[in-house]
Each structure stands twice: as structure tokens, then as C-alpha cells.
Amino acid sequence: MTDATIPASTAGSGSASARSSLLTVDTHTRRRRSSEARFRLLGLLAVSLGVLALLGLLASIFSNGLSSFQQTYIRLDIHLDAARLDKAGDRNPEQIAKVSTFGYAPLIQKAMEEKMAAAGIAIDGLSANAAAELISKEAPAELRRYVLADPSRIGQTVPFDLLASGRIDGYYKGRVTMASAELDRNVSPQQLQLADQLKEAGILETRFNWSFFTAPDASDTRPEAAGLGVAILGSAYMMLIVLALSLPIGVAASIYLEEFAPRNRFTDLIEVNIANLAAVPSIVFGILGLAVFINFAGLPQSAPVVGGLVLTLMTLPTIIIATRASLKAVPPSIRDAALGVGASKMQSVFHHVLPLAMPGILTGTIIGLAQALGETAPLLLIGMVAFVREYPGEPPAGFFDPASALPVQVYNWTQRGDPAFVERASGAIIVLLVFLVLMNLIAIVLRRRFERRW
């Protein structure tokens, strides 16, 4: 009761009470609140910057690369002239093989002329030679392979889808325009007009590019023929080696460290080494591969076996860390129960703990493999950048043949002059990303399906 007099006396003393009222916000509070809002906005900005960076990255790759899954073809009826391809007339494959690609180019040019005449297409100031340049320089080689595969086709007239040259292909993907063709030595506006007319006549069409996934790399001047076949095969071989080596070694090492290792110097040394290996820059592993596997042990350069070994060493820490985490997650009661009914320590681990930890181990392994699949730098040093056109043979001998790898193929294509290779490189990245997404999806599904919470 006596308290009531105190506020009454202060209220009378002036405007101080108005300033400290809870209902009106004073400047100090306002400043603190706006600083709070600013900080919050800053955080939101950072998050959106991160997400924007991701979107920008993907947008750039996809906008540049999606067109590589389309390819322009020109359909011609080619008369496989026996007088040119098989002068002796006895269909002897060895004699036919002696006709080089130069022997096939005139056939294509002739077929082109006939097709244009039949469709009634003529462009002023465009020679027959220039018209034939619409077709890729790779096309004669393709035709030659087709003939050699079955010499009895000689003498027939066959409809054949020929690759259009890189510039014509680029014209339908927006890379080449009439204006740029004026300045380009490799293509003229007349050729583009011809291409347009061929397209109207239904002779030229752009459709899905299967050969991008199967064809080998092509030379600098033939971007239209370059494919990922050798690279995909090489990457697959390396992943096989990585899986076959890093999974057993990684799991064995983790079992020892998690279940058996006594706490001593040796164990500490191993632990420090694993932590350290996880942080060593990937290029240093490349140097190791070059110095030890190639120079010292004499393994061949550019071979998937060396790449596989190097990537195995890089993947091991990832797999070990994941495996140890999932072994640790198996509750001790499982071990105790097994030991309690008379199992040995080894039996309790191999018969009970390991099967329960398997989903986690597999998830970790797949993520490790995905990392290894995208790794580029160490592979550059062990010679995987070499220009390889031959498919590696069947395993195990094929592991020692020269091959390429997906990410290295991307790097390789970025180093070439023709802008068409930028499209190819981005396309290869999309293929790589699709593989990575698939692997990660499998890992997520595995985790959702089989992971047990104890």
C-alpha cells in the first residue's frame, strides 16, 4: 500500500516516464531492432547467394551442354561404286581395305550433287566442293567402316545418315549465325543457305545423338564426331578397380581399428595417417601414382589400372571414416549377446556386427566412389590426358590398355580451339553429373531402406 505513493511522486516530476514507457519505442531499441533485421537479412542474402551460385552453375552447364545430345545428320543415297572401291572386282577384303578414306570422299560428294539435283536445290556461287563440305570429314571414315564390315554392299546404293560438319551443326544450335559465317574461314553464308534448304527438303535433320555416348574422341577439327565411349569405359574400369580394392581394404582396416586395435602408439599412428590422407590435396596422389606406380613399378601410362590404384588410395579414407561410423552405431548389446552365447570376438564381429553395419558401409562406399568418379587432377599426371581413340580391351587385360576418363575428357575438350568442344565438354559434364546423381540416389535409397536406428 505504501508503494503506491512512489510512482505518484515520480509521475509528477516530469517527462521521464514518457521516455521509459514500454508502449513507445525509444531510439536505442529501434536501433537494436533494425540491426537485428539487418543481420537477419544478411543471413538470408548469404543463403540465397549460395543457392543462386548452385543454380547459376547448373544453368551455365545445362544451357551450354544440352545441345550436345542433339546432332545434325544429312541423309544421302550413296552409290558404293565398285569401280572405285574394288577395282579388281573380287571383293577381297584386303584389297578393299587398301582404299583409304580419300577414296570414299568423292562418293559422298557425288551423292550430295545428285541429292541436290533431285530436290531441285541450287545456291548461286556455291561449288560442288563447297556443298560437300557440309558433311563432316569424319563421314568418309564412317562410310569406309560400314563397307569393310560387309564388302558385299559394294555396288549397291544405300541410304546413309552422314554427320554434318561442326559449323552446320552449330548453325542449328545457335552457335553459328549468318553474320559469324561471313567472317569464318570454315563456313560461308551460302553453305548455311544450302543447309536451310536441305532441311526444308527433309534431307537434313537434327535428332538425338546416340554416338555421343558410344563414339571415341575425335581430332581437333572434327568436334561433331567426338564422343565419350572410351572415357565412359575407362571410368567404369577404374570404378571397378576402386570398388574391388578399396571396399575390402577399407572395411578390414575399419574393423581392426574399431573392434580390435589396442590403444597404443601404432594405432595412433594409423589414425593420424588416415586423418592426414583425407586432407592431402588430390594432385599429390597423382604425383605418388606417377612416381611409384609408373616410374618405379613400371606400370603403363594412361592405363585404368594406375588410375584405379591412385583413386583407391584417395577413396580409402572416405570409406574408412564411413565404415567406422556405422560400426560404432551398432549397439554394444549385439556384441555382448554374441559373446554371451559363446561366439569368439572374430565371430561376433563377422557374423553379427558387420552385417548390421553393411547398409552404412555401402552408402559410404558409393559416396566414396562418386567422389572418385569426379576426380580429375591426379589422372592428368598419370597420362590419362593422352588422345585415345582405341577402346580398351576386355578386363583384366583391358585394365592395362590406354583409356581416358570422363572428367579428364572434359578437361581435354576444354583445351581445344573449336568452340564446338565447349558444348561437348558441357555435355560430358551433364553425363558425369547424371552418373553422380544416380549413385547418390542409390546411396540415399539404401540408407532409407536399410538403416536401423537403435
Place this chain on the structure above:
Amino acid sequence: MNAGFLILIVLGVSALGYFFGRRRALALSAASGRRLHSLPTYYGQLVALFAGVPALLLLLTWLFVQPIVLHGQVSSLIPDSAIPEGGARSLVMADVERIAGGLDALMQARGLGEAELDRMRADMTDIRSRLADVGVALGSNVPVEVFEAAKAYRSAHRNGEMLMTASVLILSLGLAFLAYRRVSPELRARNTSETFVLSLLIGSSSVAILTTVGIFGSLVFETYNFFQMYPAEDFFFSTVWNPQFRGGSDLGILPLLWGTFYVSLVALFFAVPIGLMIAIYLSEYAGSTMRSFAKPAIEILAGIPTIVYGLFALITVGPFLRDWIAQPAGLGSSSSSVLTAGLVMGIMLIPFVSSLSDDIINAVPQAMRDGSYGLGATQSETIKQVILPAALPGVVGAILLAASRAIGETMIVVLGAGAAAKLDLNPFEAMTTVTVKIVSQLTGDTEFASPETLVAFALGLTLFVFTLGLNVLALYIVRKYREQYE
């Protein structure tokens, strides 16, 4: 016989060993009426392990050691007079190996026998053109000593392979037989095979040590060779990097180190504030819908291979910076620049910084937040004045780890930073880094005898020491200061 086939045979022997070992244990137990000490499969497992593992280990060691021994033996056959002026013994040895490989191809192509090869003499027949026919190109005519050395190398190589096949098979069959003979109901098969398995587990975990030894050994060894050919003080203190393949190169590391640090600095300048703010926002402010969308998006950034970032720098960020900023401002006309590489590397590091900081911020005890709110602090004041100071050691550790990542990053700088080694302050200029030069010095055909190649190992060692130092420092800081909250 080639190694792959040999491995298959050893595995076959091992599988048979399992089958027969198990059968013998069961048969003996049935015949004598005694109970087996272990389960029957352990007897099979024991025989299989003895048949397979030692033989495979021998095979691997042999494959590794044989080239070294051969190299030493044959190298001593070449007199100093056969080594060309100014050349190195290792170059001649490389020729010897090529000729030896070519001889096999030659014999196969022409159906020659051993006797004809013996009669083939470098001073009588034109070896060079004959080898060229089977696709082995040699730089010069073959001296007699070199050709004889190649023949010796080839025959030693063949003998070695035969010896390897024989000894691996004998070891596998012999141990399988010994283990099989020892199978009896009293044999403590489970204990023995478990000890065997345990030693295998220990062996697997020492792969990590072997790898480190391999990395360190090869780096130090080749760096030592490099410093034999090139003065160390020039390497460390020269400001000129100008490799010449005819000799007389300037191989100063300073411009490369400067480029590395400049790019990393730019990257950290972008990544640290953004990554840290993302971690703060997602752990302190964001609602669950926001988190469930933004967090995976940021994590996807971490899973993208660096070559993708490299391509992004090359085709998008580089041209953008050049056309919109550098050229209008007159600062440069190169699309590959420090800023390009730094910016893209920054994007790569964002998820790294944010996930590490996220863990650290979450590790700050809730009681400290509650205490701060209780005193009337706003959320941002709590973060800035309580959480961040408490998490500072961890954040510093995360930044150091990110820095070590940035220094060792290769593909982004190869595609984004350029190849010109210079000491410059303009971020729109192309500069180069240690990793770029390792790639450019070691890509393509490499001869391990010139300082221009070996310098890559000295660069690698420098890189290794730097990243290792940063990692150790980061771990030390995190461990030392984290304790006070646990």
C-alpha cells in the same frame, strides 16, 4: 604366364583347399570318432588362407621388386662410354627397356627364334629400322653395348617371370599341402585362422601408413634429385619462373606461391563470410521448410566435382568478369584471372565452410544462448557477442581447413587462373599457382632426368608441407580450445 592368370590359379587352388580341408576334417572325425575342435568350415578356411594369401603377397612383392633389381643389373652392363655426351644413364636405360620391348614384338612379327636373336648384332643389322617396322621408334642408332644390354634385359625379364610363376605356384601348393596334412580333429583351426585373419586386418590398416610413406618418400627422393641439378636458393628465392626445355631455366617458386596465396585469399574472402552467414542463418533463424530446402542445395555444391567448377570458371565467370568489369574499367583483357579462379573457388568452399561452422555453432551449449536471451539480448546480439566468440577457435580451424583446400585445389585454377607466372597485384590479371605448374610440368611425356620435370616434385613437396601444416594447426586449435565447453 601373366600375373592376372596366375592370380586366378592361386584363387582356384585356394578354393580347392577350402573344399578338401573341410572334407578331410569331417572324414577324420568320422573315422576316429572324435569331435572336431572347431566347426568344419574353419578347417577349410585355414587351408584356403594358407594356399592363397602368402602366394598372392609374394606375387605382389615380386611384381614390385623385379623391375628394380633388373634395372640395377642391366644398368651396370652399360659402360660410361655408351652414354652420350651430356645425356644421363637413366635416358639410356629407358632406351634399353624400349628396345627390349621392341625385340619381343619383332620376334613375334617375324617368327624369329631365340637363336636368331642371339645372332642379331647391332653392328651388323640395322636394328633401328627393324624396330621401327614393329612400331618402336628410336631417337638414334643403337650402340652395340646398349643393344647387348637390351638383350640381357629381355632374357633376365623372361627368366624372372618364369621364376615368379614357379615360386608362386610352389608356395601356394606347398602351403596348401602342409596345412592340409595338419588338419586333424585336435587342430585348433578356429583360433589359428582367426589369428591369420587378424593379421590381415592389421595389414589392411597399415595401407594408410604405406601410402603416407610412399607419398613422402617419392616427394623427398625426387626433390633431392632436383636439388642436385638445380640450386635450392634459386628455387626458393628467385622471382622468375621461366622453364626452358633446352636447359637454362629459371625455376623460382615465389611467383607461384604468390599466385596460390592470392587466389586462395580471394576465395576465402568470398567463402568465409557467406559460408559463416549461411551456417548462422540456417542454424539460428531458418524455419524447417527453409532448412529442408536450402541445406541440401548447399550440400549439393559440395558434391560437385571440381572439374565442373573449372568449366564454369572457363566458360561463364571468366568471360563475364572480362566483358562486364575488367575491360570497361580498363583493368585487363584476360578471361582467366585471379578473380575468376578465386570467385569460383569461393563458391566451391562455401559448403565446406558452412557445414564445418554449422557443427561448431551447434556445439555451443544452449545454456549460453539462454543466459544471453535472459539478459535481454536480441538474437543477433547473442550470435555476435556470445556464440561467435565461443565458437571462434572452431571457426578459425574451419577457415584454416578451407585454406588448405584452396591451396591444394587444382582443376579450378588450371582452367580459371591462367598460366602466366608473375608477381602482380591486379586481380584481373592471369596468374598461376603451384598446382597449375605441377600439372603443366608433369603432363605429357616425362623424362625423369631434367630439372624442368623434377621441379614438380619440389613443388609437390612444398604443397604437401603447406597443407599438412595448415591441417595440423587447425586440428590443434580446435582441440585446444574446444575442451573448455565439454
